Amino acid sequence: TGCLNGYNMWNFKHKNSYIMILFNICNAEDIAEQKGQNECDNAIRDFAQILKVEFLHDSVYRLNASKFSVIGNNRPDEVCKRHIKNVEDALESYNSIRMSYKLRVVYNYGRFEAKTDVNIDGLYSRLFSGLHKKSLETL
Numbered sequence: 001t002g003c004l005n006g007y008n009m010w011n012f013k014h015k016n017s018y019i020m021i022l023f024n025i026c027n028a029e030d031i032a033e034q035k036g037q038n039e040c041d042n043a044i045r046d047f048a049q050i051l052k053v054e055f056l057h058d059s060v061y062r063l064n065a066s067k068f069s070v071i072g073n074n075r076p077d078e079v080c081k082r083h084i085k086n087v088e089d090a091l092e093s094y095n096s097i098r099m100s101y102k103l104r105v106v107y108n109y110g111r112f113e114a115k116t117d118v119n120i121d122g123l124y125s126r127l128f129s130g131l132h133k134k135s136l137e138t139l
Contacts, residue, residue, distance in 0.1 A: 001048035003062040009069055012059070012120055014112060017074040020123050021084065021109040022131045023051065026138045028066035031101050043103055050090045054083055067131075069124075080109055106134040 032040035058072030108130040
């Protein structure tokens with residue numbers, strides 16, 4: 001995918017406040033079962049490219065087969081929402097040309113809060129629980 005890996009994310013050294021956005025391709029396993037692992041791998045690579053283009057100045061990490069994280073400088077919620085909307089629009093365009101499957105992606109985002117998060121694990125844990133809930137709701 002050309003993304004950084006989870007090891008790099010866990011060793012991320014923050015200098016000031018930052019944001020994290022988690023993405024999960026909810027139906028990656030279904031695509032692999034129905035269309036084959038090669039097709040699933042292609043879809044994951046395509047989604048990674050969408051993220052890398054939208055978050056050109058941020059770090060994009062592939063955490064596992066279908067989960068991605070973006071870490072970037074702190075920014076207002078409106079900017080985060082605009083980035084996410086751009087990803088949704090790109091995904092909609094991607095899905096419109098796919099005849100055999102549609103990617104279903106959920107996300108969750110937040111900003112590092114030194115008082116409650118302590119380190120990147122705290123922010124990730126906080127966001128992951130919300131992402132997991134959203135993922136279950138799409139099944």
